Amino acid sequence: MSVVVVGAGLAGIACAAELTAAGVGVRVLDRARRVGGRMATKEIEGREVDYGAAYFTVRDPEFAEVVGRWRTAGLARPWTSELAVLGPGGRRRSPGPMRWAAPHGLRSLVVELADGLRVELDHEVCRVGPGPVVDGDRADVVVLAMPDPQALRLLDPACPAGAALRGRGWRAVLAVTVGYATREWSDLPAAFINDHPVLSMIADDGDRRGDGAPVLVAHTTDAVARRYDQNPDAAVPEVVTAVRELLGLQGDPEWTNAHRWRFAAPECDRDQPFLLTPDGIGLAGDGWGSSRIETAWRSGTLLGREVARGRLAG
Numbered sequence: 001m002s003v004v005v006v007g008a009g010l011a012g013i014a015c016a017a018e019l020t021a022a023g024v025g026v027r028v029l030d031r032a033r034r035v036g037g038r039m040a041t042k043e044i045e046g047r048e049v050d051y052g053a054a055y056f057t058v059r060d061p062e063f064a065e066v067v068g069r070w071r072t073a074g075l076a077r078p079w080t081s082e083l084a085v086l087g088p089g090g091r092r093r094s095p096g097p098m099r100w101a102a103p104h105g106l107r108s109l110v111v112e113l114a115d116g117l118r119v120e121l122d123h124e125v126c127r128v129g130p131g132p133v134v135d136g137d138r139a140d141v142v143v144l145a146m147p148d149p150q151a152l153r154l155l156d157p158a159c160p161a162g163a164a165l166r167g168r169g170w171r172a173v174l175a176v177t178v179g180y181a182t183r184e185w186s187d188l189p190a191a192f193i194n195d196h197p198v199l200s201m202i203a204d205d206g207d208r209r210g211d212g213a214p215v216l217v218a219h220t221t222d223a224v225a226r227r228y229d230q231n232p233d234a235a236v237p238e239v240v241t242a243v244r245e246l247l248g249l250q251g252d253p254e255w256t257n258a259h260r261w262r263f264a265a266p267e268c269d270r271d272q273p274f275l276l277t278p279d280g281i282g283l284a285g286d287g288w289g290s291s292r293i294e295t296a297w298r299s300g301t302l303l304g305r306e307v308a309r310g311r312l313a314g
């Protein structure tokens, strides 16, 4: 049996890891130059920054085992169970579940999981059609592990899986990384911003990464991300001003970096953890459940298990 997984984010890599463990041959294809998808870390001004997902939470016992392995390897660490909420009423603390961070960046977790898998990067897939066929090559099963709109773009309208992907909006986010000369803030460590016209969240990248660097990552609202869709850099002054006002900062940034996430998260959840249609098309990702890192891992893992079970049964 041959399986092709399109998407080397956490869902696709978890799916491929599960299939490989079950002895199924699998290729993972991703158009990006690196694995990780929205668990995105890149070097900005000589330091790695998490400019996609901010942190992760752990509920599922099986995911907890994987996280335990990452922790032992020094790749993940508990960060904080108390975030701030900033809103019209001022600042308040918001206790919640433990948020986990990754000292080398969240992408390093996907890299670890991808170790030993056959991953082909810089490989954009253009068409997945009945058969299933990936850009003209036949496979037994094809998994699309990515946001719905990206999967819809690839999928031939003749494939029944397409019906499950239509009709749900996805929110956009601009992630603006801001580097300062000194840390003027303390005890942030991340804040949800309520009812703000520009920002939805600010995270202290130095705190979550553990090096104390004076670097913040601000996430905009969907409306601002859409307004600056064609030119994310143009949003930077508005974002920097909003950060300054919200945190009461005096100093100007030394540098900034803007990144657009057109499909950051779905507008509503799904109950189903994945879809596998009888014609051999599988759909996985954080869109299958409640959009978060753990959901992406679980969706890919459960779909991989289901595909492997089908092979054993067949």
Ligand SMILES: Cc1cc2nc3c(=O)[nH]c(=O)nc-3n(C[C@H](O)[C@H](O)[C@H](O)COP(=O)(O)OP(=O)(O)OC[C@H]3O[C@@H](n4cnc5c(N)ncnc54)[C@H](O)[C@@H]3O)c2cc1C
Pocket: 006, 007, 008, 009, 010, 011, 012, 029, 030, 031, 032, 035, 036, 037, 038, 039, 051, 052, 053, 054, 055, 056, 057, 123, 124, 125, 126, 145, 146, 147, 150, 154, 173, 175, 219, 261, 263, 264, 265, 284, 285, 286, 287, 291, 292, 293, 294, 296
């Ligand atoms: C700004 C932001 C903040 C977030 N904050 C958090 C948070 O704090 N906590 C949390 O738990 N989650 C957070 N998330 C969500 C989290 O990042 C996702 O749930 C998770 O990373 C999704 O993984 P995935 O594998 O489903 O999809 P993705 O990571 O999006 O992977 C999809 C992959 O498919 C590839 N691809 C797409 N089209 C093609 C094609 N045609 N050919 C080949 N490859 C293709 C892409 O390059 C990508 O690598 C955040 C996301 C964003 C954007």
